[in-house]
Amino acid sequence: xxxxxxRKSNPQRASGPALWASVGxxxxxxxxxxxxxxxxxxxxxxxxxxxxxxxxxIASELNVTKPTVYHYVENKEQLLFECFRSxxxxxxxxxxxxxxxxxxxxxxxxxxxxxYAEAITSDFGWCMVxxxxxxxxxxxxxxxxxxxxxxxxxxxxxxxAGVADGSIRPCDEKMTxxxxxxxxxxxxxxxxxxxKLAASEIAQRFIELFELGLQPR
Amino acid sequence: xxxxxxRKSNPQRASGPALWASVGxxxxxxxxxxxxxxxxxxxxxxxxxxxxxxxxxIASELNVTKPTVYHYVENKEQLLFECFRSxxxxxxxxxxxxxxxxxxxxxxxxxxxxxYAEAITSDFGWCMVxxxxxxxxxxxxxxxxxxxxxxxxxxxxxxxAGVADGSIRPCDEKMTxxxxxxxxxxxxxxxxxxxKLAASEIAQRFIELFELGLQPR
DNA sequence: GCCCTAATTTACCCACGAGTATATTTAGAC
DNA sequence: GTCTAAATATACTCGTGGGTAAATTAGGGC
Numbered sequence: 448x449x450x451x452x453x454r455k456s457n458p459q460r461a462s463g464p465a466l467w468a469s470v471g472x473x474x475x476x477x478x479x480x481x482x483x484x485x486x487x488x489x490x491x492x493x494x495x496x497x498x499x500x501x502x503x504x505i506a507s508e509l510n511v512t513k514p515t516v517y518h519y520v521e522n523k524e525q526l527l528f529e530c531f532r533s534x535x536x537x538x539x540x541x542x543x544x545x546x547x548x549x550x551x552x553x554x555x556x557x558x559x560x561x562x563y564a565e566a567i568t569s570d571f572g573w574c575m576v577x578x579x580x581x582x583x584x585x586x587x588x589x590x591x592x593x594x595x596x597x598x599x600x601x602x603x604x605x606x607x608a609g610v611a612d613g614s615i616r617p618c619d620e621k622m623t624x625x626x627x628x629x630x631x632x633x634x635x636x637x638x639x640x641x642x643k644l645a646a647s648e649i650a651q652r653f654i655e656l657f658e659l660g661l662q663p664r
Numbered sequence: 665x666x667x668x669x670x671r672k673s674n675p676q677r678a679s680g681p682a683l684w685a686s687v688g689x690x691x692x693x694x695x696x697x698x699x700x701x702x703x704x705x706x707x708x709x710x711x712x713x714x715x716x717x718x719x720x721x722i723a724s725e726l727n728v729t730k731p732t733v734y735h736y737v738e739n740k741e742q743l744l745f746e747c748f749r750s751x752x753x754x755x756x757x758x759x760x761x762x763x764x765x766x767x768x769x770x771x772x773x774x775x776x777x778x779x780y781a782e783a784i785t786s787d788f789g790w791c792m793v794x795x796x797x798x799x800x801x802x803x804x805x806x807x808x809x810x811x812x813x814x815x816x817x818x819x820x821x822x823x824x825a826g827v828a829d830g831s832i833r834p835c836d837e838k839m840t841x842x843x844x845x846x847x848x849x850x851x852x853x854x855x856x857x858x859x860k861l862a863a864s865e866i867a868q869r870f871i872e873l874f875e876l877g878l879q880p881r
Numbered sequence: 882g883c884c885c886t887a888a889t890t891t892a893c894c895c896a897c898g899a900g901t902a903t904a905t906t907t908a909g910a911c
Numbered sequence: 912g913t914c915t916a917a918a919t920a921t922a923c924t925c926g927t928g929g930g931t932a933a934a935t936t937a938g939g940g941c
C-alpha cells in the first residue's frame with residue numbers, strides 16, 4: 448500500500464544485523480497495522496460516509512481505542528487522504544502498466560478502464576470519489592487535486608495516442624476523459640459488493656459502449 | 665419550484681374574494697421566501713458541502729437568524745432533500761418534455777442529455793449528486809432513491825425506444841443508462857460556473873461521444 | 882385603536898465527536 | 912532483571928452546530 452518513506456535509516460552506531468532485522472520487523476508491523484487502520488476507515492467511510500463516521504467508530508471496529516488510531520495517523524483528515532491515495536494508486540498502477548505496452552491507444556485505454564473499474568469498486572472507491580476538496584484543508588486539497596490531475600492527464604494522453612495511431616476517432620480529448628472518468632467514478636455510487644455484476648463485467652460493457660457508441664454501425 | 669400542496673384550502677365561512685386574495689398573497693410570499701432559503705442552501709452546500717455548512721451560515725447569508733430558517737423548513741435534512749428535489753425536477757421536466765415527441769429514441773435521448781447537463785450545472789447539481797443516502801434518514805433516503813430511480817427508468821426507456829426504432833445499436837440498457845448518468849452527474853464535480861464551457865456545449869460533446877463512440881467509423 | 886396570527890429574534894440547551902494529557906502495559910536490548 | 916521506547920488505554924477538554932423555548936415585532940382585518 449502507499450509507500451511510506453525511508454525505512455532502515457542510518458543505523459546510528461551499527462550493532463549487527465540481528466538488531467536491525469528485528470527493528471525492521473517492528474517497522475513492518477507498524478505499517479501493517481497502519482494499513483489495517485486505513486482499510487477499516489475506508490470501509491467505514493464507504494458504508495456511512497466521512498462525516499457520519501467517528502474515529503471512535505473506526506477504533507472500535509479495530510477493537511482498539513481512539514488514541515491508538517491517532518498513533519498511526521495524524522488526524523481524521525489525513526485518514527481520508529490516505530484512503531484516497533491508496534485508491535488512486537490502484538488506478539495509477541493501471542495507467543503505468545500500459546506505458547510500455549505496444550498496443551494501440553484504444554486497446555491500452557480499454558485496459559486502463561478495466562483496472563479503473565476494479566479500483567473504483569474497492570472500499571477505496573468511495574473515498575476517491577467523495578474525498579472532495581470540501582472536507583480537506585487547503586494543503587491536502589492541493590495534493591488531492593494534483594493526484595487527480597495525474598489520472599486525468601494519463602487518460603488524455605492515452606486518448607491522444609489513440610487518435611495519433613488512428614485507433615480512436617479524433618475527438619475533444621478533455622471532454623472525452625471527463626465523460627469516461629465520470630462514468631467510471633459514478634460506479635462507486637451504485638455498486639454494491641454483492642452485486643451480480645463483477646467489476647470486470649461492468650468494465651466490459653463500458654468499453655463496448657464507449658468504443659462503439661450508441662449509433663448503429 | 666417544487667410544488668407545494670393544497671394552497672387555497674376551503675375558506676371556512678367565506679368572506680369575499682379580497683380576503684383570500686391577500687391571504688393568497690401571503691402564502692405566495694411564504695413560498696417565495698421558502699424558495700429563497702432553499703436556493704441559498706443549495707449554493708452554500710455546493711460551495712462548502714453539506715456538513716461544512718451550518719444553518720447559522722445559511723441564515724446569515726439570508727440576513728436572518730437560524731429560527732427563521734426553521735420557520736420555513738423542518739430541519740437540515742429536509743433542506744437537503746428539498747434542494748435535491750428541486751434539482752431532480754429540472755431533469756424530470758426534460759424527460760417528460762420528450763414524452764410526446766415523435767423524434768427517434770436517439771434524438772430524444774440527446775435532448776434529455778442537454779437538459780440534464782443544464783440541471784447538473786445549476787446550484788442544485790451538487791445536491792443531486794451528493795445527497796447521498798448517508799446523510800438522510802431512512803425515510804428520506806427511500807424517497808431520494810425512488811426519485812433517482814424515476815430518472816433512471818426514464819433514461820432506460822428512451823434507450824429501449826431507440827433500440828426499438830433502430831436509432832440506437834442494441835446494447836445493455838442498464839449499463840448504458842448508468843454510464844450516461846455517471847458522466848453527466850460527474851459534471852457537478854468539476855464544473856465551475858465561471859467555466860469557459862457552457863452546459864450546452866458540454867452536452868454537445870457528450871452527445872457526440874456517446875453517439876459516435878471512440879472507434880473511427 | 883385593537884386583536885390575532887405569522888414572522889422573526891434573543892438566548893438558550895445539549896449531544897457529539899475531534900483531539901489530547903497522562904498513565905499503563907508490552908517487548909526487545911543488554 | 913532492569914532499562915527504554917513503542918503501543919495502548921483511561922479519562923478528560925472544548926468547540927461546534929443542530930435544534931428549541933419564549934419573547935418581540937409586523938401587518939392585515941374590522
